[in-house]
Amino acid sequence: MRAAVCTKGEFRVEDLPTPVPGPGQVLVSVTRCGICGSDLHARTHCDDMADLAAATGYDHFMRSDQAIVMGHEFTGEIVEYGPGTRRRWKTGTPVVAMPILRTGRQPELTGLSANAPGGYAEHVLVQEPMTFEVPNGLSPDHAALTEPMAVGWHAVRKSRITKGQTAFVIGCGPIGLAVISMLKAAGVRTVVASDFSPRRRELASACGADVVVDPGTESPWAATPKPSRITGASDILNLGFDAMERLRRIPGLPWWQVFRLLHTLDRGPSGPVVFECVGVPGVIDQILTAAPPMTRVVVVGVCMQQDAFQPATAINKEIELRFVLGYDPGEFRDTLHMLADGKVDPSPLLTGTVGLEGIATAFSTLASPDHHAKILVDPRSDRTAP
Structure with a gap:
């Protein structure tokens, strides 16, 4: 699969092996992934962030010398199930997922850990219990905003x-x-x-x-x-x-x-x-x-x-x-349905879309508050500027 890999603050698009879902995991084909403000910080200050995370009990946060596939605000479609899953949805079902994996009892932050590559790629792994079907035909652009909302x-x-x-x-x-x-x-x-x-x-x-x-x-x-x-x-x-x-x-x-x-x-x-x-x-x-x-x-x-x-x-x-920090599974699910039911309109936040080759430009653009709010990544688009 194609993915944008970040090392020492620089992005490059590479061909990587498609992830294989482990126990309880699902392989998802990414349709959209948002660029988060925490991604902007992590790109250049990840070592400081990793030190702070370690001090609070999580020691797998990304480091600058690692090759990281970032992106934790994603939506996509079901591709393949790993062992021990309930296979809740048919192949091709649109879903969103909380950006967190677990191996044994070890949680990993998707897109912010070398052990859990994120959504700036054609495919991403998700944990089945933390995955939710997208209801009411909600568009990928809006579904991708479930996490920040x-x-x-x-x-x-x-x-x-x-x-x-x-x-x-x-x-x-x-x-x-x-x-x-x-x-x-x-x-x-x-x-x-x-x-x-x-x-x-x-x-x-x-x-x-x-x-x-x-x-x-x-x-x-x-x-x-x-x-x-x-x-x-x-x-x-x-x-x-x-x-x-x-x-x-x-x-x-x-x-x-x-x-x-x-x-x-x-x-x-x-x-x-x-x-x-x-x-x-x-x-x-x-x-x-x-x-x-x-x-x-x-x-x-x-x-x-x-x-x-x-x-x-x-x-x-x-x-x-x-x-405050993050959200719980109930809040994540309720947010998705608020978007799908039209109780919240996230469209004002959406100001641009790029492909994998345009991520570096999008990051630079988002450094200024004067034009863009939320730029989405479409892994199959050839757009190089938002």
Whole structure:
């Protein structure tokens, strides 16, 4: 099979042996594979990423001196089953799969490990239990976006945002756009998106953002149509005074039980929910400094450098800081069906397609935010530029 192989940051198209599915695995003919922001980082910073992965318990992340077939946002068609599979689908059935293989008890990240070649190739191996049939005739272009959109859905679900809370999305690259799309699919009524790039602001509007801000000229916190009534520490303290004055007016009321009920239901005053989708040092600190009290900050952007912020700022405002990664099988499956059922339209993210010979050019193009969001790879196309 033909595949784009990356070594020391350089791509070359080679003829490789077609993978043979092992126990529990399925061979899939790739129809589309998306280029992810993590691929851009891994191409040039994979050794640092491998060190971080090893420190957290995964020591098979790709290294720069290895020959790696990247690509983990893929869709394709069933070709061949390995031993021990249930053979759930007929040959030619379109599928998507979570990008992870397992040999024994050892998981491997597809497209990010030498032991699990990815979707920048004509064929890829998938694990049958982690594979899902593409429903409703969903196109390969849209099916390939299941993986990045699932990242967005996981972030939204873990945020515990309610429909009435204001969402701020800081950074409108592909993951920020996925978060915006999933927030609107979840029924969140007010989404404020912020990005320096005019092109990304345009795409944010297309994905459903209600307010789009250039942070170079306007503060996103001032742009919301629903300003927070809690703007400082004094407001937080006055909430307690106001609540107690009202509750004490009711004779015989065990007012402490009201507080206990609110604690049990996780109810009470709350600020907006902020999704940090930039992944650049300093952004978290900027958000903690500028965001209203009682904000929940969900960190989705992957920052590869050390970062610093003032904990006392977050403490004084009682800001919750939460980090998210990936998705689970249920979220992946639900995302696929949201796409197939028309509940989410991923088309604004799609800005170009290349063949295997055009991957290097696509990577260079994606280094600038001014033109493209998501470029897909069609392994059988001869396109060399998106």
